[in-house]
Amino acid sequence: MLLFIPARxxxxxxxxxxxxxxxxxxxxxxxxxxxxxxxxxxxxxxxVELTGVxxxxxxxxxxxxxxxxxxTKGTIGGRPAVVGFAPDRFPAGQPFTVAAxxxxxxxxxxxxxxxxxxxxxxxxxxxxxxxxxxxxxxxxKVGLTQALMAEPGLLIMxxxxxxxxxxxxxxxxxxxxxVAGRGGIVVVSDHQGGLRxxxxxxxxxVADGRLHEPSSPAPPPVxxxxxxxxxxxxxxAGELPxxxxxxxxxxxxxxxIEESAR
Ligand SMILES: Nc1ncnc2c1ncn2[C@@H]1O[C@H](COP(=O)(O)OP(=O)(O)OP(=O)(O)O)[C@@H](O)[C@H]1O
Numbered sequence: 601m602l603l604f605i606p607a608r609x610x611x612x613x614x615x616x617x618x619x620x621x622x623x624x625x626x627x628x629x630x631x632x633x634x635x636x637x638x639x640x641x642x643x644x645x646x647x648v649e650l651t652g653v654x655x656x657x658x659x660x661x662x663x664x665x666x667x668x669x670x671x672t673k674g675t676i677g678g679r680p681a682v683v684g685f686a687p688d689r690f691p692a693g694q695p696f697t698v699a700a701x702x703x704x705x706x707x708x709x710x711x712x713x714x715x716x717x718x719x720x721x722x723x724x725x726x727x728x729x730x731x732x733x734x735x736x737x738x739x740x741k742v743g744l745t746q747a748l749m750a751e752p753g754l755l756i757m758x759x760x761x762x763x764x765x766x767x768x769x770x771x772x773x774x775x776x777x778x779v780a781g782r783g784g785i786v787v788v789s790d791h792q793g794g795l796r797x798x799x800x801x802x803x804x805x806v807a808d809g810r811l812h813e814p815s816s817p818a819p820p821p822v823x824x825x826x827x828x829x830x831x832x833x834x835x836x837a838g839e840l841p842x843x844x845x846x847x848x849x850x851x852x853x854x855x856x857i858e859e860s861a862r
Contacts, residue, residue, distance in 0.1 A: 680753025
C-alpha cells in the first residue's frame, strides 16, 4: 500500500483550498457507486470529522481525498503536495522492525525526522518490534508517525483512535490542531468522537453514498464579558501541570501566574 504521495515543494501547496466536484466512485464497472456526486470544499486549517455506518464509504472517501484512488467521475482539485495518510490497518507484510521502517520512510522523505513523533505517540518501546508483530494500536502509531513526519499539507487519518491507549488518544487532538494551525487540512474518520473538543470542527457524514455536512451542533453560549470573573487558585507545585490540563480540558483558559513577593 502506498502511504505517501511524494512531493518536492511542500510549501507551495500549504494554503490551497481542495475542491471535490461531483465526485463518484465505484470499485468495478457494474458495481454500485460507493460515493455519489460528492461536492465539498476543504480550506486551509480545516479539521473535519467523518462519520457513517460501517460500510458507508468512509475509507473509500478518505482514499479518494488522499489521491490513493481516482474518482470514477468528477474531480478533486487543489490537493496539497504532501499528503500524510494513516490507514485504519497498517500494512504488516514488510520485513522491517518499526525503527528500520521509519528510517526507510525518512530517507524517502529526504531525511524527515521521525523520532519526535515516535516520542509524542509513546512508541519508543515498539521500535525493535517487527511490523508483523505489532498490535492494532501499535500499527496505528507507526501509521501515524509516517503520516506526520513529513509535515503534511493534508493529513488523513482513518479511525486513528481505534486501539490506541488513553495517553496516545489524548495527544491526537493537539496534533490535528498543529497541522491545521500551519495551514494544513485534516480529515479524520472517527466513530468515537475523539476530536469533538476542537473548536470549529467540521462534521461530514456519508450515508447511501452521499456526502452530507449537517449543520454543526450549536457552539456553547459565550458569556458576555461582564459575566466573566477571574479567580486565583493556589495548588501544590507538583500538581500544577495536572490541574492546568484538567481546567483547560474543561474549556477554561487557565494559566500559571507568578505571585508577587510579600
Ligand atoms: N477493495 C474493494 N473492492 C470492492 N469493494 C470494496 C472495496 N473496499 C471497500 N469496498 C466496499 O465499499 C463499501 C464501502 O467500504 P468502506 O471501507 O469505504 O466503508 P467504511 O465506511 O470505511 O466502513 P467501516 O466503518 O466498516 O470501516 C462497502 O460496501 C465495501 O464492501
